[in-house]
Amino acid sequence: MPQLLEGALVTLEIAVLSMVIGLFIAVLFTLFRLSGIRVLNAFAVSWIEIARNTPALFQIYMAHFGLGSFGIHLSPYAALLAGIAFNNAGYLSENFRGALKAIPDTQTRAGRSLGMTWLQSFRLIVMPQMLRVAFLPMTNQMVWAILMTSLGVTVGMNTDLAGITQALNARSFRTFEFFAIAAVIYYIIAKIVTLGARLIASRMFRY
Amino acid sequence: MIEIENVRKSFGPLEVLKGIDLTVKKGEVLTVIGGSGSGKSTLLTCINGLEPIDSGRILVDGTHVHAKSTDINKLRCKIGIVFQQFNAFPHLTVLENVTLAPRKVKKMSRAEAEEIAIKQLNHVGLGEKRDVYPSRLSGGQQQRMAIARALAMSPDYMLFDEVTSALDPQLVGEVLDTLKMLADDGMTMILVTHEMSFARDVSDRVAFFHQGVMAEIGPPKQIFEDPQNEETRKFLSNVR
Amino acid sequence: MFDTALTTSDLLFMAKGAGMTLAVTGIAVAAGTLLGIVLGVVRVQLGPVWSAPLTFLLDIFRSVPLLIQLVLGNAFQAIAQFGWEPFTTSCVILSLYTAAYCTEIVRGAIDAVPATTRRAARSLGLNWSQDMGYIVAPLAARIAMPSWIGLTLGVLKDSSLILWLGMIELLRASQIVITRLQEPLFILMICGLIYFLLSFPIARLGGYLEKRWSPND
Numbered sequence: 233m234p235q236l237l238e239g240a241l242v243t244l245e246i247a248v249l250s251m252v253i254g255l256f257i258a259v260l261f262t263l264f265r266l267s268g269i270r271v272l273n274a275f276a277v278s279w280i281e282i283a284r285n286t287p288a289l290f291q292i293y294m295a296h297f298g299l300g301s302f303g304i305h306l307s308p309y310a311a312l313l314a315g316i317a318f319n320n321a322g323y324l325s326e327n328f329r330g331a332l333k334a335i336p337d338t339q340t341r342a343g344r345s346l347g348m349t350w351l352q353s354f355r356l357i358v359m360p361q362m363l364r365v366a367f368l369p370m371t372n373q374m375v376w377a378i379l380m381t382s383l384g385v386t387v388g389m390n391t392d393l394a395g396i397t398q399a400l401n402a403r404s405f406r407t408f409e410f411f412a413i414a415a416v417i418y419y420i421i422a423k424i425v426t427l428g429a430r431l432i433a434s435r436m437f438r439y
Numbered sequence: 440m441i442e443i444e445n446v447r448k449s450f451g452p453l454e455v456l457k458g459i460d461l462t463v464k465k466g467e468v469l470t471v472i473g474g475s476g477s478g479k480s481t482l483l484t485c486i487n488g489l490e491p492i493d494s495g496r497i498l499v500d501g502t503h504v505h506a507k508s509t510d511i512n513k514l515r516c517k518i519g520i521v522f523q524q525f526n527a528f529p530h531l532t533v534l535e536n537v538t539l540a541p542r543k544v545k546k547m548s549r550a551e552a553e554e555i556a557i558k559q560l561n562h563v564g565l566g567e568k569r570d571v572y573p574s575r576l577s578g579g580q581q582q583r584m585a586i587a588r589a590l591a592m593s594p595d596y597m598l599f600d601e602v603t604s605a606l607d608p609q610l611v612g613e614v615l616d617t618l619k620m621l622a623d624d625g626m627t628m629i630l631v632t633h634e635m636s637f638a639r640d641v642s643d644r645v646a647f648f649h650q651g652v653m654a655e656i657g658p659p660k661q662i663f664e665d666p667q668n669e670e671t672r673k674f675l676s677n678v679r
Numbered sequence: 680m681f682d683t684a685l686t687t688s689d690l691l692f693m694a695k696g697a698g699m700t701l702a703v704t705g706i707a708v709a710a711g712t713l714l715g716i717v718l719g720v721v722r723v724q725l726g727p728v729w730s731a732p733l734t735f736l737l738d739i740f741r742s743v744p745l746l747i748q749l750v751l752g753n754a755f756q757a758i759a760q761f762g763w764e765p766f767t768t769s770c771v772i773l774s775l776y777t778a779a780y781c782t783e784i785v786r787g788a789i790d791a792v793p794a795t796t797r798r799a800a801r802s803l804g805l806n807w808s809q810d811m812g813y814i815v816a817p818l819a820a821r822i823a824m825p826s827w828i829g830l831t832l833g834v835l836k837d838s839s840l841i842l843w844l845g846m847i848e849l850l851r852a853s854q855i856v857i858t859r860l861q862e863p864l865f866i867l868m869i870c871g872l873i874y875f876l877l878s879f880p881i882a883r884l885g886g887y888l889e890k891r892w893s894p895n896d
Contacts, residue, residue, distance in 0.1 A: 286874045287836035290850055294867055297857060301864035382744035386843060408754040415743045415751060422742040487802055515804040526799035530817045539813060540803035592803060
């Protein structure tokens with residue numbers, strides 16, 4: 233049991249890291265798309281399309297096996313993190329695009345009319361409103377990230393919750409018990425994240 | 440004949456109907472006026488059985504509306520109701536909107552239902568629009584379609600719940616004209632409305648509701664020119 | 680890259696894997712949608728309080744990794760001595776997983792049909808099932824369509840996880856070919872392309888239906 237909880241921490245760690253990386257890339261992509269520079273836009277769009285239209289497991293395989301063709305050999309941990317971050321970036325970008333659409337152009341114009349630069353009005357006026365619209369999808373993506381970490385076991389990951397469960401299972405063959413406990417832990421983590429996010433949202437978005 | 444006997448109705452702690460007694464005879468046009476929250480709209484939905492009542496009873500042609508043994512869907516064929524919101528069925532054309540209930544509830548053939556529907560649509564001046572979807576109609580046209588839809592069931596009674604309140608002012612006239620025409624045809628009607636001059640014009644009797652009580656009822660001449668009740672007087676002086 | 684050891688029979692092997700992916704997805708989406716419609720209607724009819732146990736149960740399918748669900752399902756059928764093939768287990772678990780999401784979609788769509796429209800239908804004498812059939816179902820289907828297409832695409836992708844039960848679907852087939860040929864990137868790219876080809880028509884169908892239905896609203 234303590235081993236499983238340690239695994240749960242690793243799971244959470246990967247999920248959080250992949251979210252941070254994903255968010256960073258997603259914001260970058262949103263700017264790429266707004267920039268109107270063809271190459272940047274095309275790069276962002278193809279990344280997003282691949283992330284959204286292939287299985288997460290495929291993306292992890294890509295990081296684990298695919299990069300081998302370039303002589304890059306990632307550890308299971310790195311491959312899992314890269315795969316999930318790639319997936320997060322794609323979905324989050326799409327969420328941001330939707331959120332951006334929900335905010336009328338007139339908001340930017342209003343900011344500009346007050347003498348702000350384009351970047352200022354994006355950062356000070358559009359971004360905070362975008363965040364509100366995108367917050368719920370972001371929470372969902374965070375839950376997804378937690379669930380996706382379980383895929384690491386297929387590329388030999390053995391320190392996260394699913395990996396440790398599988399290792400214990402291989403030793404004792406009490407499959408149902410171990411995986412049932414793991415399921416409960418995943419469920420609890422997911423619920424804590426959802427409830428926590430709801431709490432944050434109620435504090436943050438008062439208008 | 441619609442007989443309403445000591446009807447009480449609450450939404451949670453709020454009592455919206457505090458013992459209403461009212462009889463509407465065949466061929467009569469009754470207008471119900473009153474401020475918002477006076478219970479007048481609730482009474483209409485109770486007559487149709489869309490809302491349960493707490494006590495008292497409502498009889499339509501002797502049938503107990505809220506009795507368990509009553510086939511409410513059959514009864515509803517007798518009582519048409521049109522609401523403030525137009526409630527068009529957006530996925531059906533105008534003609535399909537009107538023929539749906541005759542076909543499915545009264546089990547008419549398509550041809551039979553369409554014949555009736557076209558007659559009713561012509562009646563309300565929408566004959567040309569039968570094949571378009573409601574989204575292409577103006578508010579006034581949608582409301583007239585809703586009237587035709589209710590009339591296609593050949594009801595004996597028609598209930599109108601503030602049918603012009605959601606309309607742009609310039610569209611109110613066309614709907615009121617339709618109502619006037621129905622009244623002239625001898626339809627038994629109960630109208631809840633804020634259109635005072637219209638009420639005075641078409642009604643046989645006018646009832647004034649105030650805070651869940653029927654404060655006053657009488658011929659339009661009496662209600663509008665010589666109201667007996669203090670609240671009626673206050674209300675009328677405010678709306679004028 | 681064009682100097683590859685990939686043979687036609689390898690491609691055929693991958694195509695067979697794609698066939699398995701499609702078969703499992705098709706069964707799961709069909710069964711899951713039917714169950715989801717039933718449970719969604721039940722949820723609406725019972726109201727939020729009485730359906731709480733059902734909501735909780737379905738929430739589990741959405742809060743526990745599918746991989747864990749598959750392992751648990753397989754272990755359970757072994758303990759219960761159902762003697763199911765991995766294919767059956769995969770289909771059952773994926774169907775339940777689909778149903779859990781579909782229930783939410785159906786509930787949301789039914790709730791999105793305006794109460795006043797339903798009241799108008801009832802006022803014309805339509806009974807509950809006629810109201811459901813002629814008014815609610817067509818309107819809710821329209822509202823639910825984009826989410827349902829998204830769910831179908833999601834199940835298509837998530838079905839890759841059944842490889843853990845030893846099923847040779849598209850991704851597992853690709854992996855086997857990779858192990859043999861040692862050309863991971865190239866073969867994974869083909870695999871990704873096939874996933875694209877499978878999703879694309881479904882996504883297009885969704886777009887088409889949305890466009891066809893929208894002018895009537």
